[in-house]
Amino acid sequence: MTQPKKLAILVGGGPAPGINSVIGAATIRAALEGIEVLGIRDGFSWIMQGDIDHVIPLTIEGVSRIHFRGGSYIGIARANPTLDPEHLENTIISLLRLDVSRLITIGGDDTAFSAMKLEEKAAGRIQVVHVPKTIDNDLDLPPEVDTFGYQTARHLGVEIVKNLMVDAQTTSRWYFIISMGRKVGHLALGIGKAAGATLSLIPEEFGDQPGRLRYVVDTLVGAIAKRLSGGRKDGVAVIAEGVVLGIEPKDFEKLEDVERDAHGHVRIAEVNLGEILKMAVQERLREMGIKITIVAKNVGYELRCADPVPFDMEYTRDLGYCAAKYLLDGGNGALISIQGGHFVPISFADLLDRKTGRAKTRKVNINSTRYAIARRYMLRLRRDDFEDPHGLAKIASSTGMSPSEFRKEFEYLIESEPPALELLNGG
Numbered sequence: 001m002t003q004p005k006k007l008a009i010l011v012g013g014g015p016a017p018g019i020n021s022v023i024g025a026a027t028i029r030a031a032l033e034g035i036e037v038l039g040i041r042d043g044f045s046w047i048m049q050g051d052i053d054h055v056i057p058l059t060i061e062g063v064s065r066i067h068f069r070g071g072s073y074i075g076i077a078r079a080n081p082t083l084d085p086e087h088l089e090n091t092i093i094s095l096l097r098l099d100v101s102r103l104i105t106i107g108g109d110d111t112a113f114s115a116m117k118l119e120e121k122a123a124g125r126i127q128v129v130h131v132p133k134t135i136d137n138d139l140d141l142p143p144e145v146d147t148f149g150y151q152t153a154r155h156l157g158v159e160i161v162k163n164l165m166v167d168a169q170t171t172s173r174w175y176f177i178i179s180m181g182r183k184v185g186h187l188a189l190g191i192g193k194a195a196g197a198t199l200s201l202i203p204e205e206f207g208d209q210p211g212r213l214r215y216v217v218d219t220l221v222g223a224i225a226k227r228l229s230g231g232r233k234d235g236v237a238v239i240a241e242g243v244v245l246g247i248e249p250k251d252f253e254k255l256e257d258v259e260r261d262a263h264g265h266v267r268i269a270e271v272n273l274g275e276i277l278k279m280a281v282q283e284r285l286r287e288m289g290i291k292i293t294i295v296a297k298n299v300g301y302e303l304r305c306a307d308p309v310p311f312d313m314e315y316t317r318d319l320g321y322c323a324a325k326y327l328l329d330g331g332n333g334a335l336i337s338i339q340g341g342h343f344v345p346i347s348f349a350d351l352l353d354r355k356t357g358r359a360k361t362r363k364v365n366i367n368s369t370r371y372a373i374a375r376r377y378m379l380r381l382r383r384d385d386f387e388d389p390h391g392l393a394k395i396a397s398s399t400g401m402s403p404s405e406f407r408k409e410f411e412y413l414i415e416s417e418p419p420a421l422e423l424l425n426g427g
Helices: 019-032 085-097 109-122 148-170 187-194 213-229 241-246 273-287 310-329 369-377 383-387 388-396 403-416
Strands: 008-010 039-040 056-059 100-107 127-132 174-179 200-201 235-240 293-297 332-337 342-347
Touching: 008 019, 019 056, 019 100, 019 310, 056 109, 056 200, 056 310, 085 100, 085 109, 085 174, 085 187, 085 235, 127 310, 127 403, 148 174, 148 187, 148 235, 148 310, 148 388, 174 187, 174 273, 187 200, 187 235, 200 213, 200 403, 213 273, 213 332, 213 403, 235 241, 235 273, 241 273, 273 293, 310 332, 310 342, 383 388, 388 403
Parallel strands: 008 039, 008 100, 100 127, 127 332, 174 235, 174 293, 200 235
Antiparallel strands: 039 056, 332 342
């Protein structure tokens, strides 16, 4: 009698709270069906090289309590087998040598793409499903469905920002907090809005075209000026790291401390956004005779391996259970999701962006009520600031400018301001 084939689990990309819950739940579900489960260590790193020695057996006894903890029980890596056809073939052969016929990948958009290509290359020899994981919350799921790890990251991010808000007020300084989110601003907005930060800046504000450093700097300077006009020298801005992608390289040229390559070009990938914005804002403020203490702080690595909050613990155990059961029932080629309390598999084909050929990215909907409310609570220059002569005079005075001078310098910022929020009474 032929023995049941093995099920393997691997984790790609960066850490996110809840990985171990997926691993544990999937292992338990498969093991109860008599299926042997293997943990592939360090993502695709070893098996794409044809190395099958870096695997560990996963048992009910070994994983029954790992859902409480952050990190990854089987490691993690950003290795990408799709860049080289040989690596993709090695991955398939390695899994077959391990007697694996079912694979669960856990990761973000890059790992989802690798899972798609792997399933395609396997041509039915290996069933593959993907469990979406990223604190950036940017996989193309329905708006109400978060990627696992996001809620824990936001929760802990709020705790950090809450403490920094008290420090800012106590010491009369500003904090520029750079949040993870290389493509989107879900985490920065989620942290900033929940904590009640002074303002949040996200890449989606700048549209698809590259923005200008001056716009970002003036937005922050305008917020500082408005805060000063109210008698406060403190504030906290939460800024998604992806904002740097909306800034043209030439805008950094005048800044001396930006890292450059051998040809003298700015290394955008290596830009320390917090320090760059701090220097540029302070320079702009000095032109106005304003001296403000600004501290730049990155918040991200502190969040990725945190123990999951109960929401993510339960959510990820459901995802892990469904991933294993779907495979055992013959499912294949799908992203695993829970929507409205129900299991919903999403075909790999539906995840692709036809223009890029990559997994789709979910951005913050800046036309939504949620974002509109966030903007109303932010302290930043608004259209009504320029419509109120008395308010404008007060803000301008804090910068040493006349109202007309201030208007000339900063009124352009309101051109992209969302329209006024209107909530119609349906009753």
